[in-house]
Amino acid sequence: MIFLLNWSDISFLIGRMHPLLVHFPIGILSLAVIMEFGSIFFNKKELGKAALFSLYVGFVATILAGFSGYLISQGGGYSDEMLTPHRWAGISLAVLNILAIVLKTVFREKSWSLKIYLPTLVILLGVVLYTGHLGGTLTHGSDFLNVSQTGQTNQLNVNENFPLSDLPRPEEAYLFNDIVQPILHNHCGSCHNPQKRKGGLDLSTFSSIMDGGDSGPLDVNSISESELLRRLEEPLSSDDRMPPKGKLQLSNIQLELIRWWVAEKYPEDIQLKFMNLPNNIELILNRIDDLNHPVYSNDKLPHVDETVLTSLRRKGYGVNVIADGSPFLEVRFKFKKGETPDEIAEELKPVARHIVWFDLSGTAIKEADFSQFENLTRLNLSQTNIGDSVLKNIASLQNLEYLNLHSTQISSEGIQQLATLSNLKNIYLWNTGILPEEADWLKKRLPETEISLGVTDGS
Known part of the structure; x- marks a missing residue:
């Protein structure tokens, strides 16, 4: 009950x-002006x-409104550069309001009154509009009335893959600038910008993020205690x-990308192509490609029966359609890393033509016939025991x-088979x-292909 609250609690609620x-006041005073001019023009x-x-x-x-605004400002987190003009605009509004009332009542019989009124x-x-604008800037940031920005934001809000979906070549992206x-x-x-630092935190630039908020600067060595990730x-x-609650939430994909950035100790100036991507991040990056691939538009291929998919899932395969x-x-x-069934190709044979993305990374696979997966466009065999012999049938996958x-x-003998x-x-x-010279050989035969040797690229 409210009478059991102390003043700090009450002031917090009012604020x-x-x-x-x-x-x-915005609506009522605007209406007052309209009605006054209406009374004059229409008598x-x-x-x-x-x-x-x-x-x-x-x-x-x-x-x-001014009193509640004063109370909420005492909680901090607002830039004086924006708060001070907003406060004085509010005071000016009250003064002008009083002046208008006095002119309308006390001096209404004076001939000069209407000329001032x-x-x-x-x-x-x-002043009503200006005060409201300053308040909107404090709440939503300085670009909240930017029409082009607003249109872009509304579009991004409904895309769980934002900002990856806006990157034509994700491997060229910088983890912080282009993604985080x-x-x-x-x-x-809207709450953590130079004008409005809720909790003393400004998330608009890399340096301001590193400065942290009221709890102190960000500690890159205490990943498990990251205040950003915890919240x-x-x-x-x-x-x-x-x-x-009530604000636009991060999607699971976006949260996974932030977790990765934190786990990497908050890097700023590094491109994805120079990073060792965890399997989950690779999978996320794989998903963002345009689904207008010629293979994907094949409407003659029948859908796989759900009982077949259920059977595969029980055997340990993660099987999902790529799009509704x-x-x-x-x-x-x-399966756990190192565990691999003996007959991958045989078990997946019923759905071989349907598989376009295949991730076997981290398994103990040594041999498999991939030639039956004729529509395969993405294949991840990283951190496995495969050798050159597997590349022979991979070379037949012309949609890859x-x-x-x-x-x-x-080895170099194996990658020569990929030149087709x-x-x-x-x-x-x-x-x-x-x-590098062996990779250059392949590059000459596949000039449109990005070949990555990790941190040695370009050295």
Whole structure:
């Protein structure tokens, strides 16, 4: 019950009501100005009386909104650069309101009164709009009225893959600038920006993130105690949850990308192609490619019966359709690392033509016939025991665009067999013993293919 609360609790509650209270003077005073001019132009005295009543109510509403605004500002987190003009604009609004009331009542019989009263109302309306604009900037950031920015944000809000979906070549992206920062801006920027630092935290730049908030600078060596990650992972009902309930939440994909950035100790200036991507991140990056691939548009292929998919899942395969309504499948290997069934190709034979994304990374696979997976466009064999013999049948996969062979047993003899894969866009060969000159040989035969040797690229 409210009478059991102390003053700090009450002031906190009143302050939190500011976004609600502030709309009353905006609407009432704007209506007062409209009615006053309407009474003059249409000679309606009733409108003049209603305008005066609205000015009285507007003044009370202005005082209440100003008081609640003062209380919420005491909690900190707002830039003085923006807060001070907003506060003085509110005070000016109250003064103009009083002046308009006095001119309308005390000096209404004076001949000069109307000449001052009408301009006062015009200025009053301007100050109402300006004060509201400053308040919106404090709440939503300085670009909240940017039409192009707003349109872009609305589009991004409905895309769980944002910002990856906006990157034409994700492997060229920088982890912080191109991935992490857009996510933080889209979901956290309205409360954590240079004008409004909730909790003393500004998430608009890399340096301001490193500076931290009221709890101190960010400690890159205490990953398990990351305050940023803790708040993002809090239950939605928790008061510590960020973004709070009612705000646009991060998707699972976006949260996974932030977790990866934290686990990598918050790097700023590094491209994805120079990083050793965990399997989950590779899978996320794989998903963002345009699904308008010629193979994917094949509407003659029948959908796989759900009982077949259920049977495969019971055997440990992660099997999912790549998009709603599509007959094509993504297959991941869900066994523990090092465990591999003897007959992968045989077990997947019923759905071989349906598989377009196949992830066997981290398994103990040595041999498998991939030639039956004729529609395969993505194959991840990283950190496995495969050798050159497997590449013989991979060379027949003319739809293959992505091939990850990092940390495998392949040699230069093996990669020579891949020279016929004209559709290949990306191949990862780091930690394989493949020399730069051998990679250059393959590059000459596949000039459109990005060949990555990891940190040795370009050295």
